[in-house]
Amino acid sequence: MSDLLSTSAIWTMVVGILAGACCASVGCYLVLRRMSMLGDAISHSVLPGIAVAVLWSGEFGGWPSFVGALALGGLCTLLIELLHRQGGLSADSSMGVVFSGLFSLGVIIITREARRKHIDADCILFGLIEAVPLDTVPLAGMQIPRAVLTLGAVAILVTAVILLLWKEFKIVSFDAALASAMGLSASVVHYLLMTLVAIVAVACFEAVGSIVVVALFIVPPATAHLLTDRLGTMMALSIVVSAVAAVVGYILAAIFNTSVAGMIAVVCGMEFALAVILGPRHGILSKMYRQFSLSVRIAAEDYLGRLFREEEVLQGQRPAESVPTAPTAGVLIDRFARRYAKQAGWIAQQGESTVLTQPGRLRAEEVVQSHRLWQEFAGGNLSLPADHRHEAAHRLEHIISPALRDELAREIRSYDHGDDLPK
Amino acid sequence: MKSPMVHVHDVTVAYHRKPVLWNVDLVLDDPRLIGVLGPNGAGKSTLLKAILGLVPIASGTVEIGGKPLAKQRRLIGYVPQRESVDWEFPVTVLDVVLMGTYGRLGWFRRPGSKERAIAIQSLERVGLVDLAHQQIGQLSGGQQQRTFLARALAQDAALYFMDEPMAGVDAATERVIFGLLRELRAQGKMVVVVHHDLRTVPSYFDDVILLHRRLIAHGPVASTFTRENLRKCYGGNLAALEMAAEIVAASAPTK
Numbered sequence: 001m002s003d004l005l006s007t008s009a010i011w012t013m014v015v016g017i018l019a020g021a022c023c024a025s026v027g028c029y030l031v032l033r034r035m036s037m038l039g040d041a042i043s044h045s046v047l048p049g050i051a052v053a054v055l056w057s058g059e060f061g062g063w064p065s066f067v068g069a070l071a072l073g074g075l076c077t078l079l080i081e082l083l084h085r086q087g088g089l090s091a092d093s094s095m096g097v098v099f100s101g102l103f104s105l106g107v108i109i110i111t112r113e114a115r116r117k118h119i120d121a122d123c124i125l126f127g128l129i130e131a132v133p134l135d136t137v138p139l140a141g142m143q144i145p146r147a148v149l150t151l152g153a154v155a156i157l158v159t160a161v162i163l164l165l166w167k168e169f170k171i172v173s174f175d176a177a178l179a180s181a182m183g184l185s186a187s188v189v190h191y192l193l194m195t196l197v198a199i200v201a202v203a204c205f206e207a208v209g210s211i212v213v214v215a216l217f218i219v220p221p222a223t224a225h226l227l228t229d230r231l232g233t234m235m236a237l238s239i240v241v242s243a244v245a246a247v248v249g250y251i252l253a254a255i256f257n258t259s260v261a262g263m264i265a266v267v268c269g270m271e272f273a274l275a276v277i278l279g280p281r282h283g284i285l286s287k288m289y290r291q292f293s294l295s296v297r298i299a300a301e302d303y304l305g306r307l308f309r310e311e312e313v314l315q316g317q318r319p320a321e322s323v324p325t326a327p328t329a330g331v332l333i334d335r336f337a338r339r340y341a342k343q344a345g346w347i348a349q350q351g352e353s354t355v356l357t358q359p360g361r362l363r364a365e366e367v368v369q370s371h372r373l374w375q376e377f378a379g380g381n382l383s384l385p386a387d388h389r390h391e392a393a394h395r396l397e398h399i400i401s402p403a404l405r406d407e408l409a410r411e412i413r414s415y416d417h418g419d420d421l422p423k
Numbered sequence: 424m425k426s427p428m429v430h431v432h433d434v435t436v437a438y439h440r441k442p443v444l445w446n447v448d449l450v451l452d453d454p455r456l457i458g459v460l461g462p463n464g465a466g467k468s469t470l471l472k473a474i475l476g477l478v479p480i481a482s483g484t485v486e487i488g489g490k491p492l493a494k495q496r497r498l499i500g501y502v503p504q505r506e507s508v509d510w511e512f513p514v515t516v517l518d519v520v521l522m523g524t525y526g527r528l529g530w531f532r533r534p535g536s537k538e539r540a541i542a543i544q545s546l547e548r549v550g551l552v553d554l555a556h557q558q559i560g561q562l563s564g565g566q567q568q569r570t571f572l573a574r575a576l577a578q579d580a581a582l583y584f585m586d587e588p589m590a591g592v593d594a595a596t597e598r599v600i601f602g603l604l605r606e607l608r609a610q611g612k613m614v615v616v617v618h619h620d621l622r623t624v625p626s627y628f629d630d631v632i633l634l635h636r637r638l639i640a641h642g643p644v645a646s647t648f649t650r651e652n653l654r655k656c657y658g659g660n661l662a663a664l665e666m667a668a669e670i671v672a673a674s675a676p677t678k
Contacts, residue, residue, distance in 0.1 A: 032512060088439060167533055171522050174506050179477045181580075182526030183496040229513045229558035 004254060008118045008133035013143050013250050015132045016264055019204040020242025022158050023216035024224075028235050031221040032399040037092065038080070039217040041099035042194065043201035043210055045076035047106025051206070055113050056352035066202055073198025076102060077191070126129050127209025127261045147207045161196060162235075167192065170231060208261045215265035216225035216242055223272045226279040243272050293332075298398050299329040301367050304346055304398070307356050308364035366405075371397035373408045381415045426489025428451040428582055428613055429474065434483035436473045437465070439440045441669050442481065443452045444469050445637040454605055455612045458618045458628035465635040470502065471584045471677035475501055487582070496526060500580030504587050506516050510560045517555040520545055522608045525579030538577075545576035548603065561650060565596035572600060583607065590619065601627050624648055636664050 032041045053064035076098055136143040162169065168189050170357030171179045176186035199219075205212045225235035229253030249264035252273035256263075277284050312318045329337070338354075341347045356364060374393040378384045400408075430451040435442055444466040451457060459467045464520075472478045474485050476492045487495035500523075523545065549569040550583040556561065559570060568588055575583055589597050604614050604627075615632075618624065624631060624644065624671040631648050633639035634654040640652045 032509070034509070149543065162529060167525055167528070170514070170518075171525050174512050174514060174519070175503065175522070177472070177477050177503050178574075179525070180477055181496065181499065181501040183493070184525060184530065216435065225513065229560070230515070231513045231518075234513050250591060314678055 004251060009254075011133045011148060011216045012129055012260065013247050015129060015145065015151060015207050016246030016250060016260070017243045018148065018155050019208050019213075020216050020220065020246050020264075020359065021239045021277070022151065022155050022200045023204055023213060024220040024238040025158055025162060025235050026193070026200050026342045027195055027217035028221040028231070028238055029169055029173050030217055031225060037095050038077075038194070038216045039079065039197055039201075040214045042073050042076050042197050043205070043213045043217065044099045045102040046070075046072045046205065047210070048072055048109060049106075050411040051113075055109070069202035069205070070103065070195070070198050073194070077194045081302040101384060127205065127207055127212060129161060129207050129260045132207060145330065150203050151207065154199060158196060161192070165189070165192070170354060185306075205330055208264065209385050212261045212265045215268050219268040219272050219363070220245070223268075223275045227281055229281070236422050241270070245271060252333045256349070274306040294334045295329055295333050296340050299333050300341040300344070300346070301363070301398050302329075303334075303337055303341055304356065304360055305363035305367050305371070307347070307354065308361065308368050311356065367397050370400040370405055373412065374400065376412050377408050426486065428488055428574035429476060430489070431574075432473045432484045433475055434485060435481045436557050437481040437671070438478075438479055439672065442668045443636065444473065446483070447638045447677065449614065449632065451613060451642060454608045454613055455629040456608055457613070457615045457632060458624055459615060459632045459634060460618060460621065460624065460656065465656075467634055470634060471520060471615070471617060473582060474514075475499065477662045480606075490604040491606045500575040500578040500583040502575045502585040502588055503585070505564070505567055505571065505590060508561075510567060512559065514559060515556050515616070516546065516551060516559055517542055517572055519559055519579050520560065520573045523574040531677055541577050541579070542573075545573040548576055550599070564591040568592050568596065568600065572603060576603075581612055584614060585616045585620065586612065586616050621653070625638050636657060636661060
């Protein structure tokens with residue numbers, strides 16, 4: 001634990017954070033354009049490019065592998081388009097065909113030549129973020145890891161392109177047809193984005209390996225999308241999510257003495273799970289809460305309705321059997337419902353019994369009126385048999401708006417007069 | 424002589440080499456409301472996309488105001504089908520309407536206060552200004568359609584193409600939308616609308632284009648929206664055209 005603050009630990013985390021920021025920001029567009037798998041495809045397809053460049057130059061990293069990977073990234077995008085557009089293959093199948101083919105080709109080249117050239121295939125597949133602090137270059141009197149410089153440069157490039165083309169990326173991601181109709185060519189933007197994806201994939205490849213690149217492309221943006229509905233916020237949040245994954249992933253890997261890259265991906269997944277549970281609008285908890293408050297409101301209104309109908313019976317306006325048997329939503333919800341009704345000022349305690357207040361009576365009247373209107377409408381205008389009417393009315397009475405109440409009353413009247421009868 | 428606003432000459436459109444729209448000739452001019460009608464799969468959206476350059480044209484030419492489309496994009500406003508976009512996309516109503524100004528801005532320039540004013544004004548015209556800062560997924564179908572319409576207004580085009588702006592909206596919204604289309608016509612703009620509901624055609628449109636894989640008829644509602652033409656459009660026999668399309672698709676490319 002003590003060496004978590006050592007220089008090499010900090011450089012490793014910086015590399016993780018930089019890689020995450022590059023992948024997550026570009027990944028937002030992939031996720032929003034429903035192209036997550038294209039990011040996956042490109043980051044795998046660059047492997048043969050890297051492999052050939054490594055064989056040619058004899059060393060891993062540097063400009064040759066960068067150029068080789070970029071060329072393969074472009075080839076991958078073109079091949080997928082070609083199979084999809086000309087070959088009539090579905091988009092997902094063409095991706096599957098192209099990237100698995102190219103990736104395996106890369107694996108074959110590397111494993112065949114690895115023995116002679118002292119290249120470790122694992123390092124390309126899984127990355128070697130732990131080795132980052134060992135490969136340094138001197139800069140301004142400091143020993144800076146080469147990966148930090150590469151990823152730093154890529155991060156600056158990505159930021160610059162996204163800032164410069166913010167509006168273009170946004171409109172093409174949202175409505176490509178409109179963008180093209182306006183002369184902001186969607187395919188130019190598409191290929192620019194794919195080039196960025198390839199550059200980022202290659203740069204991050206060395207440090208974290210292909211599996212984690214894919215995770216960083218997709219999981220932080222998907223997590224951020226669950227938490228916000230603004231594009232800028234989504235991008236910022238996705239960078240934060242990936243940075244947390246880089247730091248926490250490194251610490252957990254140190255504690256459990258395991259792969260840093262793998263741990264980063266795992267932490268990403270855990271953050272996503274948290275967002276699924278805790279997200280403000282789409283989260284499971286908030287959905288459960290909304291469901292619960294709705295049930296409480298409905299139960300409270302049912303309670304009002306019952307009190308109202310009992311009043312009607314007491315005043316002799318209706319026969320006793322017009323009070324339906326009390327439906328109960330469960331003890332807990334019923335208890336909350338009474339509290340809700342009391343807090344809303346709908347009911348008051350009068351000696352032993354609970355009575356409706358004036359506002360409570362008004363609300364109850366609306367609910368009961370909605371119920372009766374729907375029953376009449378369903379029986380008359382819709383000609384539904386008696387057993388089809390009550391349940392729907394019971395559900396709809398809580399949501400029928402004043403405007404709909406008026407419309408129902410109007411249509412029931414005109415139906416009674418026979419104005420709407422089919423000729 | 425002045426060139427017509429839209430001149431479609433002998434346009435054939437094919438998907439995967441299979442022609443879906445045959446040899447269409449159209450000359451559209453003057454501020455008019457024009458309905459594009461035809462059964463499902465008739466090629467109505469395809470015609471719009473071909474004129475807008477969104478799908479490749481297999482043969483024929485399209486000219487806007489006597490010039491190729493690429494030089495005239497500023498003149499054209501487009502409202503795609505509502506289902507063509509993802510309404511869960513993290514943008515606000517105002518963001519979407521602002522997109523209408525992007526074409527005028529061109530590459531790299533960001534919308535500023537002038538564009539925001541245009542967007543707000545467009546939202547006022549469709550009655551959505553109160554929802555400007557809502558995320559678009561929270562809107563009803565009719566409100567989403569009006570958002571698209573506001574975006575088209577922000578484009579400030581001379582010529583509008585709208586793909587089923589009436590799909591999935593209630594009767595009240597439909598009347599609001601058509602009120603706006605009439606306003607556009609009064610401002611001297613031409614509006615071409617893909618439409619489904621035949622009952623409302625006479626009250627909404629000046630001209631109709633009847634389409635079913637080929638042009639059936641084009642002209643003023645009174646003389647063109649006739650029982651005879653509708654029968655040809657909706658009941659016509661397409662066996663020969665279908666077979667021809669299959670054969671073209673199966674044959675070697677000619678180019």
